[in-house]
Amino acid sequence: MNIKLDDIKIKDLSTGDIFSKISSAFGVICDTDGKSIILEGRDNLNLLRAQQALLTIDRLTDTETMDSRTVDYIIFLAGQGATEEFIKTADTVYYTTPSGRPVKARTLGQQVYLDSLGRSDLVICSGPAGCGKTFLGVAMAVRAMRNREVSKIILTRPAIEAGERLGFLPGDIEEKVDPYMRPIYDAIELLLGHELFERYYEKGLIEVSPLAFMRGRNLDDCFVLLDEAQNTTPEQMKMFLTRLGLNCKACVCGDFTQIDLPRGVKDGLHDAMEVLTGLEGVTIVSMHNSDIVRNSLVQKIVEAYERRDRKGDAVQL
DSSP states (O other): OEEEEEEOOOOOOHHHHHHHHHHHHHOOEEEEOEEEEEEOSOOOHHHHHHHHHHHHHHHHTTTSOOHHHHHHHHHHHHHHHHHHHHHHHOOOOOOEEETTOOOOOOOOHHHHHHHHHHOOEEEEEOOTSSSSSHHHHHHHHHHHHHHHHHSEEEEEOOOTTTBOGGSSSSHHHHHHHHHHHHHHHHHHHHHHHHHHHHHHHTTTTTTEGGGGGGTOBOOEEEEEEOHHHHHHHHHHHHHHTTBOOTTEEEEEEGGGGGGGGGGOOOOOOHHHHHHHHTTEEEEEOOOOGGGGGGOOHHHHHHHHHHHHHHHHHHHHH
16 A cells, blocks of 8 residues: 655655654655655555654644654654644744744643643643753743743752752852752743843842742742752652742652652652642643653663663562
């Protein structure tokens, strides 16, 4: 059986690269006669999946930069029969940076995350490195402040691995905290521009603080983001969540594969997701390896470590 696709103009990546990826993923022959794309194969379902992947790539090249990672993800979605769901909201722009870069969901997991941040008072998100948890959380915080939904942004995280031993570091509190907050600084400078970030920071409209300094506070009229939440204890997490005040939106995010707490100590991210599941006003979001949008090598690295860890667990059993 073969399928002939006319009027497809795939841009950005070489056609040969895309054809090779689709042929490998679905076990079909993918070629062109110069005018049309021709798919050949024995499995009708795989032919239809390959067709959907090509149509989706063609559809999105009008609005997206079709890099290798995006092509891989679309092929993954086609294999799951989920391309239509992704296309429905692929054009939604949640925020635009001063340089004109649109902040959009690049995976279904990111769509769920961004929509949840716009809808819920508290979003708790887990996911591997590179899936955009921190950047997108900061983007929605900036959007909320620019839209005057809140008057302040508070960004916090556990100061160092397995504890907050700030006293051992040189300098005042700002100098002590700065190295741990650098990823958040980088994200917010990209989203606001350096000058506006500095102005907001000096006026106290953006506050960056270690988690220990949240104790005893009431967080009103703000968007607060807790990053690296996998390195909190259940007690620290409860302390943070009970600080949330009037007109406060909160985002808690972390990565279960990067827990730095001492062995045997339960982390606050797991605990909160267990305790708060189903609670009105709270949305739990879990992103996966397929949501990694950093360099495609990152997904392979994460998966390699997961295989090693599973093998180690099996040996211990």
